[in-house]
Structures are given as structure tokens and as C-alpha cells.
Amino acid sequence: MTPILEVSRLGFLSWLLCAVVVQAEPLFDVFKYVDQLIGTDNGGNVFAGATLPYGMAKAVADVDGQNTGGFSTDGSNVIGFSHMHDSGTGGNPSLGNFPLFPQYCAEDVLDNCNFLREARATPYNGSSVVASPGYFSLSLVNGIQAEMTVTQHAALYHFTFPSETAADGKELSPLILLDLTDLAASRQNATISVEGAGIRGNGTFIPSFGGGSFIMHFCAEFTGSTIKDSGIWVNNRAGTEPKDLFVTRGINLFYLEAGGFIRFDRPASGTISARVGVSFVSADQACRNAEEEIPDWDFDGIKKTAEDAWREKLSVVSVDAGGASDSLQTNFWSAIYRTMISPQNYTGENPLWTSDEPYFDSFYCLWDSFRSQLPFLTIVDPDTLSSMVRSLLDTYKHLGWLPDCRMSLCKGFTQGGSNADIVIADAFVKNLTGPVPIDWALAYEAVVNDAENEPLDWSNEGRGGLMSWKALNYIPALDFDYLGFGTNSRSISRTLEYSYNDFCISKIAQGLGNGNGHAKYSDRAMNWKNLFKPDQKSSINGKDTGFTGFFQPKYLNGTWGFQDPILCSPLDGFCSLTSNPQETFEDSIWEYQFFVPQDFASLITLLGGEVEFIKRLDFLHTSGLTDIGNEPSFLTVFLYHYAGRPALSTQRVHSYVPGYFNASTTGLPGNDDNGAMASFTAFCMIGLFPNPGQNVYLISPPFFESVSFRHPQSSKAATIKNIGFDPSYKNVYVQNATLNGKPYTRNWIGHEFFLEGMVLELVLGETESDWGTKEEDRPPSMSAAGMAM
Template identity: 35%
Template sequence: MGTQGGGNMFPGVTLPFGVVKLGIDLNPPRGAGDPYSGYHAEGNVTGFSMMHESGTGGAPKYGVVSQLPVVGDISNPLLDYSLPRAEADEAQLGYYKAMLSNHVTVELAANRHAGVVRHTFPADDKEKNVLVDVSHFLPSTRRLGIEQHYVEGGIKLNNDATYSGYGVYNGGWNDGPDWKIFFCGGFSQPHRAAAFEGTGTTLESFGKKSEVSGKKRVGAVFTFDQKTGSELLHKRDDWALYPRQQQSKTSKLVVEGKLGISWISEEQACNFLQEEVPADSAFDSLVQIAQKVWNRDVFSKVTVEDASTAQLQLLYSSIYGMFLIPSDRTGENPGWNSTEPYYDDIFTLWDLFRCGTPLFHILQPERYVDFLRSLVDIWRHDGWLPDGRSSNFNGRTQGGSNADNVLADARVKGVTGVNWEDAYSAMVTDAEKQPPNNNDPQAADSSTKEGRGALPDWLSKGYITTKYTRSVSRAVEYAVNDFALSQVAKSLGKTADYQKYANRSQNWKNHWDARMNVYGFTGFLSPVDADGSFPATPHDPLDCGSCYWDAPYYQALPFEYSFNAYHDMKTMIELMGGDRKFISRLEKLFERNANPHGSSQFGNTLFNPGNEPSFASPYLFNFVPRNQWRSVEKSRYIARSYYNPGAKGLPGNSDAGAMQSWLLWSMIGLYPITGTTTFLVGSPQFKHLAIDLGDGKKFEVKSSGGNEESGAWFVQSLKVNGKQWNKSWVTWDDVFANGGTLEFELGTDKKEWDTGDRPLWGIIG
């Protein structure tokens, strides 16, 4: 699901939160886009490597420690041996298979820090080789200045028929500095091995050394064929010869390349290999382990009844997509010694805080506490909470300091096991200290590595001027971040801090230009010039410039961002002209052809299902009583129109599972408002769904009268824990703290059942 059409999903093999993500790497055709997860539907296969991220954009990361089967003589391993597939790849949980044009079949299986690449070579007299190229990585053609680079490497051919080494790389999405990965591997069949080094395509050494290292390209060629040991010995006597069995020249040759990786040392990589892929282990056993672990630890947490095949595919594929990253690298951070959990490959909290992390909390509560502890420990050692992080390095921060939102969400929901005084201190660092400028080539005005780069304006002026890129989107996000601090301060009894940050969280209003207008709606979030005034000509609410790093608005229009102060809805609705105008403006967001610059894929709507700033918008109708049916209408349309279990089943980059988490909330029938205990009520897609909350607690959703084909998905009535309910929202304590039940009656009538109090009304001030 989502491997094509810009979803960029990783389709290879891994365990939940696994360090190893073993998958195929391709060089796609010109104009087809970067291979963000390694995979692409078309192009030439460049290798099968041990590390990937999933669903990301910006620039690829990893694609290192690679193997590629090559049939025939290899005279220069620095040449391009990439090749097309013979047919489409196959995959299932814990297993991947590719059939290459050289008639080699490659199959993949993995454990947490180690994996197996099984090469099945054709039965002929040609040499059978596996090329290990340490300089291999996922490239980028976008020329954004954040592409990856190979720095140096080394490889040793050991006397026990194993090999080991390291590679150093830099760049990628987070623009990380040099990072080092160690590896240790071996093969199931005897072989000859030849190390190589060179620059470009010019060999300086091939087969003359058992160990090479340096800033040149390095690697090794491992050769297997169906000749006798003595024949091999005389063919090239300067290659290492390992005892082998006589094999038939008419049978296919199966070679399993087993490999472990570590961020600490070659020795640790070898230990992982021995522990997780013992010499006597079968390939199929790794596949079975993966299936067992995913089912036991992840999928079994959610059960449904009376679901169609398509619903089941969407449900469990989406859950799977949520937990491919981050990577649990506990004990594997080379930068510090700590007994705390450690998670890397956070891509990114800007993408995940709205839907992903609240669902992470519910589906994986114990791991979620470990993840939160890891965030705080990163601050202890690196000085800052991450928004994004990979290769043990923070970056990049697209807007606000959104680890603040994640921590606040956990705190108000009663999460224990976190050092909350330290967590709050980390949040205060974000709120009060400007991070050093990392001179990002896409936004050189202030830091994109961590923290709040535009903090000087925010603290001294209460708004962010166009001196800073992404000034408007950062301002509304800084306001939400400050609201997050206020909630944690309140919970810790820090009354003065609570009032300070609650007041600061209202500063988003300082960007509200009442002159901006479109379609009869006045007042939108506007850029502010360096002198503190709004532009002489009001900004166009339908123009976000490049909508990227250099623009005032990041990945969304002013029309969209003007709905993003979710923590201060009362003020927002008042500024928009009251309930009726607010509802009309929200409706315009979903109107086809309302966006002259929009994508026909999304009907040229102002709402963009593929970017996170629009995630909450379909549910905001709930803030006006008797309009919950509109939230159901919009959210159901989006789920049905832009998601499916196919290869193009996501409306944009998965963004580390952010898209899947939005869909899962739609299926459940709720939507979270991060940093609060409030969940907006939607409409469930199942007759019965249950989530195991741990400690014997269960959350259940039941529905009757629903029918997807006839459009019978509007709420006719709702009971919460057996009691009739008239509010369009529930709280954490209602249904999650100790478990709970939602019972929906669904139908085709757009019933105005929600006559109770508004959610979050007057929460600020």
C-alpha cells in the first residue's frame, strides 16, 4: 500500500521499530522521482541494502550496506552493474522477492539488527557473484543541497570466511553530518573473495588485498560457481579459497548472504548476526519470526468484526505503515552512554503530532513511554528536543518545536514513567532559547536543525516578520507549542509559567489581517513586514508562494493555515465572523475548483489531504453545535476518495505513517486534538472494533444501521459507556483512561443530534 504515486512506502522486510529495514534499491527513470524508500516501480536495481526509512519525502536517507548478484565475470567492480527486473516483485509480511533480468531470484528476510539476502542463481557455467559495495547509498536528483554522500569506508575479508567493515556517509533529509555504520557478514556457500578500491570507475586494487579502507570506493566481490575446489584454486590463486562441496552444474545455486549491522562496532554487528541469524537458522524461520512478532505485538491490539476484505487490508496495512519507523536503537547510540531507551529515524514530529503520536500512545502504550523518554534523553545529551532525527542527529524542523506538543499530549492524558520535570525543562529550552543557525541551504535565515529558529521575533514582538522564512506557519505553530507548555506547566503546579505561556499562545492573532479577503470571507493569517506592518496590498489568501522552505507558508495555503489555531477555537470563530461564517468558510475549503492553483488529483480544492496542515479541518465542524454531520460527510468522502489498499493508495507521502494514522482515526470514528484530552466524534467504519489498551482495559466502538454503499454513515444517536450522549466530543477519561464504549446508530439522515456543549470552548484565557 502506498509504494507508488508519491506514497514512498518501504515495502521490504523489518520488525516493528526494527533497526534493519532490508529492501530493494532502484535507480528510477529520469523524471520518476527519487527512490525515497529505495523502492520504485520502474528502473534498474542497484542493490539490496540493510537500512531505509519509510514514506518520506525531501531527500532519501540510507540505502547502505548493499548486496547485488552479478552473473558473469566481474573485471571492474566499480562499473555500473545495475539491471532491470524480469517481472514484478512479490511481497508479504516479513518476506520480499525480486526476479532480476540476469535470471537471479533474490529473497529477503530480517530480524531486528540482522538479515538474510537469498540469491538463487541460474544453472549454467557462468560465474555467480555477489557484489558488496560499501559506497552504495540512495541518491537524490533534486539538487536541494541535502542529498546523501559517501565519505569513506573499509572492508576486511576474515580468515573464518566472514567479512566485516564500516561505511561513513552524510547528508539526507536531515542534512546530517558524517555518520558511521559497521557491518559483519558471511555466506552460506564457500566462495572466493576479492576486495577492491578505486575512484570513480578506476580500480587501484582488486584481489590483491584482504583489507582495504579509505576515502575511495571500497567493497568486495564474492564468487560462487559449480566447479570443484581445485579448479577454483588454479583460476586465481591470489583470492582467498574456502573449502567447498562439489555441486552439480545443472542445479541452481542458492547462496544466502547473512549480514548484521551496528552503530557501535564491527564486533557488535557480528554479535547481532550470531544472535539473530544463527548459522543453523533457516531463511523461512526469519519470515515466521517477523509474522509472529507483528501479529503478537502490533496487529492483535486491534480486532474487528464483519469487515470486508478491503476494510481489513486498509486497517492492518495502515497499522503496519505506522510502525515501520521510528527505529528502536536502544543501546546503539555511539554519541553517549545512557540507560534510557533510544529511538532514531523520527520523520518528523511536524508530520506526526496531529494524528500519529496520539494513536501511537493508544496502540503501543509501553513503547510510547520509551519513545517519550528517548526524546527527553536526546535533550539531556544533545541540548535540544528533536522534531526530526536520523543518523543520530537532529533535523529538520519545518515549523514549530513539535516535541512540545507530543510531550504535552502525554502529560494531560496522565502518562507516567517519564521524568516530567526534565521534560518540562526541555520544552522551556525550545520556548526560550534560540538554537544556533545551521545555515540550511533551503532556509538560511535561522536554524532548521532543532528548536524555534525565529524565536527572537516571537519573544520581542509577539509575531514573526518576513525576516524569517515560513514566518506565518511558524507563528501559528509557535502559538500551539506555547499552549503545550502552558498545559504541562499547569499540571506541574507552575502557575506563573502557565499564565505566561497561555498568554503567549494567543499571539497567533497578531498575524490576523482583517483586510485579506476571498470568496466573501475576510480575515486571514498574513505575513508581517520587518517594520511590523501588514503588506500595503493585502496578501492573497490563496497564495502560499512556493509553499516550501523559503515561503511565508509551509505546505499549505493561508486559507488552510487560518484554521490551525485549534487550541483557541473560540477566538478563531469570532475573528471569522461567528458560527455561520465559520461553517461557510469551512465548506468552501472542500468545494471543487475553489483553488485556482490546486491539483486536479484533489479536485482543485483548497483542502489538501496530502499535507498535514489540513488534517483536522474536516472535523472542525464539530465546534459548532448541530453540525457534526458535516464532519462525517467530509471525513468519509476523503477516506473513500483518497485512500485504498493499492500501490497508489495514499494521497501523498506516507510521512512515516502520518497519512495512515489519519485514515485509522477515520475508521475508528474519532479525531484527536493534540495537547488536550479532547477527541472529536466522527463516524466509525466498522460494526465492531476493539482496541486492547493493556492492563485488562479495552476500548470498543459498536455501530448499527451503517451501510457504506448507501451512504448510511451519518450519526443518528450516540451512547458513551451506555449513556445517551449529545456532545460532538469525548475525553480521554471518558473512553481511554480506563477503557470505554462508543455505541453509534448510523443512517442516511444528516441528523443534528449534537446539541450539547462545544469542545474546548474558552480554554484559553
């Protein structure tokens, strides 16, 4: 063989080897990095089961421990498998209606079955839990396996029973019961009908964080074996006659447990399938939902459809990890996944009014989600967020008020201001659009209604105290408010939040060319200053913190009241609407002193200048006063940007991620609140954080070498690149930056970055630089010279 031929042969073999290596290299599978069990312990309350993006049906195993989201990895017992849940909410467990439970009756005697929830509770094998987008399964310690997948309004289960025999050697008959309850045992009354291989009915329930009640309907059908018998059960006793039941709550705090059952001959495969449709309209519609969405009981096909839906949603983000650990990647992708579990798309399932507009539910609550979750959807799923905004406006059209919190067709409790105003303003300033345009004139009408008209029951919509707000320019402690009724508390936090609500309204007015509205609400946006007491001090355990000047309550006559600035912090007790109402909501004056998103420049001056402002921020984050597991703390992590020290924001981010936000089952410092904690994590890790209601993202280096976002509407890709990225995170400080190849000195950027598909390159180093520190490079504030908003 000639040398030339030998070289050619070697070249061909080398090329072939490279081709084989390239072909063998595994493609990136995002599901490898989605862990639905993050936050399923330690109060994260995350929904871990099978769902579509924003899906109404949500199937998972329910436990008797931390069951606010249904399932927990806390080692508690399984009490059922139900078809609707919310994710990450605090307080009472939510939904979990009409659970199924599979079991054998001892010796095949019906009266030996455990129908009551407490009696049937069964441990599960922790190692058996499998959760992936659109799928969930586990095995009970008795050997029964359950796996489930979902469509938009229906769930499909496979229950596999091991072979068991009675004392006489006969094979036991699998039984599946349906319980007319929910996770919170809030059922008021219910009906059930068992016919053939199906069970259908409805129940009236109470929402977990709101007023009123709602009716839910179900339609369950079973296949896989012949039926041995069926009937109803009440109080741990069952009978094959009658087949219908109406049950009320019970009396004297006695909760009447009841439901239906079907018992089967055990099939050779051991598997019995259950198809459950749910509806807020009727049992007939629940049956149609199941029949139309799961016509052929194709478990693998339904599972794949769900997986495809999730892959499409997640595909708009891409990462060059640059050596970042698998744990960090899991934390990141799992967080993005959780931002799209809720709010839930109930379009076609709203019996309260007739409309062609979308209807979204499970806004738990806008006080939580306006800060980062909904702004994150502006980037990754603008079409769906546009539909959510239209849903909020349609609710205003039919009920007269924008919702502040909404779940299960019911009005939820208002926690602070009228936070839909911020959501709508954020969408407006970022030019949010979808297949159907948002009616911005209607939007302005709706937010002005919040600002000008007080509802009778402002505990669950609108604002209270508007007479005082307009006359005194603050919300007084012990306000005299005869126009409407709500908890007479939160005077400080509502003053601060109403100020920002009005600022957001001013931005919409300005954009619509309404000069009078812009001027009016800009003036009211400065009302926060009226509760600042310049000589107020703060102590911890009798020791002066060294800082003077804090917000304080003020009465109708203009005299000062007092609330200890550390009250409602982790150092001095939690303050809620019901158990401990104070003048701030769910956090302290120490935290709320930084809630002036519209005018940090004025706040910095008021608190003594940049050096003192930074000292206060440092003290907040290092003294135990801040609760990073609660949403008011989110923006404070990045407020160093406004004082010209963006590197300190980066430093603070790395003190929380992954220390408090990580890829473990206990990896959330508080309940996820429908994806609030998830979106905070995702924003921190992509290197941009929003000041919602404004066209502002605060820049901090991503946790990866680069992160890209393909805009779902234009397909333009926006990319943030770290030059000199170090996966050990020594190089985390921006030295200089370019935007589309040109020098960029601002420490913030607008939403055009995503809309136009820009490239932001950040050169990193080990030490703080002067990048982004100059006054002209700081984010805008109402009063900052040359930076009027």
C-alpha cells in the same frame, strides 16, 4: 429404528456437521489484510520490505526510480539489496547503505561483471514481488531470486541463482558484490576489508534532511558454497588483490564507486545466504549483532519471529467488518502496520552519549508525526511511545534541546514550531505511562527551554525569533534576529505554531500545579490573533473568493506586509525550506487560517461565525486549495465539529477515504512521512480523530460495524459500535449515541475511553441529526463559555 433414536441420530449428525463447519471455518489472519505495497508508487515513498516493529534493520530491494524508501512498484530497475531504510520520507532518498547485488559475470570473466550502479541495474518481475510483515522477495528478469528477513540489527538474505553456462559449457560462478554507497550517493569516505567468507567496513554519510554526518558500520558473511575468489572493485574494475580499501568521495563532482565482492562455486541448490549486521558503533558490534541475533542462519525461524512480533502488535485491534469490503479492510490494517515502522529503536546503537535511557531515531519529522501518528501509538502501543518520549527527553539532557526532527544520529531541520512540546503535552494530558515512568519535571524543563531560550542554530532545534516573540507577540517578517540563525521565513506559520506550542506548555504547567507557568503560556497562546488582518481579501485567477479576513505577515514596526493567501497551495506552487521559502511552510494562508487548535471558538468568531466558518471550510476542501497529502490539512477535515456540524466532518472523511487513501500502490496522496498518512487513514476509519496536545478525540462513525482496542497495559477493551451499520455507506450520520449504555451527546470523547475500556454505541441514519450540535456538546476551546481548558 425407533423415531426417538432416529431423531437422536439426526441431531447427532447435525451437531457433528456444525462442529466440522466450525472447525473448518478459517481463523482471522490479519496478514491477509496487510499490503506493504500500498503507497509504493506516486510519491508515497513507503518502505515495503522486511522489518520488525520500530526495527533498525530494514531489508528490501533498492530501485533506480522512486527509491526514497528503497523499493517502488514504478517498474524501475533493481540496483541492490540493502539493510536500512526510512519509510515515507520526502526529499532525498534516505539510508540504503552498503547494498548487496547478486549477478553472473559474462563468460565467468571478472572484468565482465557490472559493478557500477547504473551498469548493474536490472528489471524485476512485477508478479514475483512478495511482501509480508518481516519478509520480502522478488525475482530479477535474469532469473536470480532474492528473499530476505530481519532481526532488530541484522538482515538475512537468500540469493538463488539459476544454472547458467559459459560458451565452453562450464557453469558460471555466482558473484555477490557489496557497494560502499547509499541511496543518495552521499558517502564521503569508507573502508572495506574482505576476508574469507566475510566483508566488513564502514562509511561516513550525510543525512537526507539534516546537518552533519554519521558513520555506519557493517559486517556481511556468506554461506552456502565454496569460495572461488574475492577482492575489491573500483570504477567497474575488480581484482583479487588487495583485500582492503579506503575510498574517498572523489573530486570535481565525480563520485568514486567502490566496494568488495565474493565469487562462489554454484551450489547444487543454487542458493547462497548472506547475513548482514549493521551498527552505528563499530564493525565489531555489527558482527556481534548478526552473530547473536542470527546464530544458526535459520531463515524460517527468523521470519517466524518477525511475524510473531507483528501479530502481537496488531492484536490489540479487532474489527467486526459487518460486510465492509476486503479493500477497505486492507487499507485499514495496512495503515495500522505502517504506523509502527518508525521511529526506529536504536537503543544500544548511539555512540554520541552514554545512557541507560532508550534511544529512538528517524523522527521524520515531529512536524508531521505529532498530528496523528504518535497519538495513534498512544492508543495501540503506549509502552513504546513512552520510551520514545523518554528518548526525546534524554536527547534534551545530553544535547541541550528537544529534537524537532532527527535521523541517523543527526539533527534534522526544524519545519515550524518546537513540535516536541506538542508530543510531550499529548502524552501528559493522556496520562501516558510505561514500565519506567516519564520524568514530567524534566519534561516541563525541556519545553520551557524551547519557549524561553534561543539556540544559535534554530534551523534544527528550538525556536528562532524569541526576542520578537516576547516583545511584539508575533514573529515579524524580515525579523532582526542576531541571537540565532535559521531561514528568515515562515513568520506566519511560526507565529501560529509557537502559539500552540505555548498553549501545550500551559497545559503541562497546569497539570503540575504551576499556576504562574499556566497563566504565562496561556497568554502567549493567544498571540496568533496579532497577524490577523480583518480586511484582507483573497482571489483565485482574478476572481474574489468572497471571503474577507486572513492572516498576513507583519514587520518589526507593526506595518503589514503581503502574501497572497493562495500562495503555497496546490493552486500556486509548493513552498519548502530550501527551494521556495515563504511566510508559511509547505502550505498556504488559506490552510493555516485553520491552525488554531487551542481556540477554535475564537477563530470561528473572528471569521464571521459558524455559517461563515463552515463556508470557508467547504471552500478550502472543494476549491483545490487544500493538499490532503500534506499534514496541515488533516485536522481541517474534522473542524466542522467545532461549529456544531459533526455530520459534515463525516461527509468530508468519506470524500477522502477511500478516494485518496486506498489499497492501491498509488493509494496515498503524498509521502507517508513515517506513518503520518497511515495514521490519518486509521483514525478516519476507526471513527475518532485527535486534536493532539489535548485530551480530545472527535467522533465520527467507523468504517466497520465495530472496532475494539485492547489496552496493551490494562487489557481493558474499548469498543466503538455502529448500530444500523450500512456497508454501502448511506447510513453514515450519527442520530444518537450511548456511552456504557447511557445517553451521550458530546461529539468528542477523552482518552479515558481507551484507558477504562468503555463502549460507545452510535445509532446511524441517512441524514444529519441534531446529535453533537449543541454548544455544550462541542469540543473545548480556550475562550468558549463553560468550556475553559
